[in-house]
Amino acid sequence: MFNKITDELLPILAGLFVATIFGFSFLFTKEGLEVLAPFHLLGFRFAIAAIILTVLKILGIIKVNFRGKKLGVLLLLTTFQPVAYFIFETLGVQITSSSEAGMMIALIPIFVTILAAVFLKEIPSKQQVIFITISVVGVLFIIVMKGNLDVKGQLKGLFILLGAVISGGIFNILSRKLSLKFKPVEITYIMMVIGAVVFNGISIIQHIGAGMLKQYFQPLENLNALIAIIYLGVLSSVLAFFLLNFMLSKIEASRSAVFTNLTTVISIIAGVVFRDEPFYWFHIIGGGLILLGVWGTNYYGNYEPKKVVSRTYKT
Template structure:
């Protein structure tokens, strides 16, 4: 039972890393048929509608009664609104593999932020393995820039902004995990994302005088396939998994799974988009995997307190039934 409690968040972290790693490729494909904000509008609106149907039929359970929604609005602003607006525009000017590697700087940002804001200090061993993972990322980025160019400077700056918003989201979601269940947080994120991005996309279409832009992408089978993945798998399942993981373990441990996204994005870019694959990708991937393993293996003994909080959250969620 104890092993299951410890392993489930790890498996969830690996699963969301797989889904988010593939996201870079699917966004790149979807942008062939629509604009960034239209894509975000369609993606999160579909995700919210699907979750709403599941809530109506009581397959999913949420309860916002007598709850302060301001923290969730803050979480939703950081992710998905700010993060995806920045990331999607960045992907218009840099390769998906490079985007994946730069995004892997998130763990070190979260580790430093969580130590200050959440008082969740990683152990010395964890810092070492986080840095090991970062070295793997740096190897891929440096050699990748030399090999094929680093892409647009504007694109890279936009992605750095996305990293900062993702860091803020990770800290906030972890902090407020005692107030809301992972399902509630995910549902609210899909709702606010769909609402805000649809307003922006609608204004964009009005200015261009083309409201049919909401429909024309669906004339392409490739777009339909990508939007199904982005809406249901990446948005609903992916964000539920990350919110669940953040409710069970420290932010720094959760964030290091972001580096697995690097490996997934590289493999996906090579296999499906014909992007280059080199020896340095293998070396970097080995260091990243080693870093993820070590960060989750060498945890501090005082993390029992965190596990007890996670158990309390689980009991509270069950009592809603």
């Protein structure tokens, strides 16, 4: 009985931690972008994450072994997450606010549910569809009611963030399938290494073109930039992705993805408290609908933990 409760509770707790960390990540991304260019920030972020995981691997704290495993699909996953996702997210956050970025990212469950039904045959129950819809309505309600924004700039930022939403949905599906062949830490490790190589590569080329390669590490002298890089690199990239991949290995994709809606509420709170972003009555209503959707989707979940655990790797 205790093991059953633990199997059900741990993925939920992991999802809550992921939502909290990702919720604040928009704020720290916004802070970092005030000092660093998008690819420069991403390069430092993933470099720190890759270094930490490599050290843990060398010390034997984590075990990563790709010997005899087909890496083709895993490399395909990295093109969507972190490469495509973070290009769209970071550029989108640069144009919009941290709150609005969180709202858009909450739309990921729509794409995950559709893709999971088609490719994973994970058909959500009618109750789950209703509550997923409720949470999405909450997000759309906030966006529509925020009519005081510059429409042209808002639409551009939202379309860019839509690319992140689509990439995130595909990542959820691929990660779910890969969890049967790779341990969560292996998925996380290769994601951080690829991210570090790709984003630093782009940033270095940009610095060479601008004749500023000698100043590549200069932004690290700025305290705000350093704090943002550490938060994004250690918490958002290492801890959160490990928890995310763990969660995806335990429960179905459509159910786990709804935690991104909780990220929306946290991102709004973080933006209001720490960046003085405006907070209106429709944020309360929209946020309430999002939380209701998160609760309902999990309450009416119909997964069987023991069956899932028996075919996954333990870390």
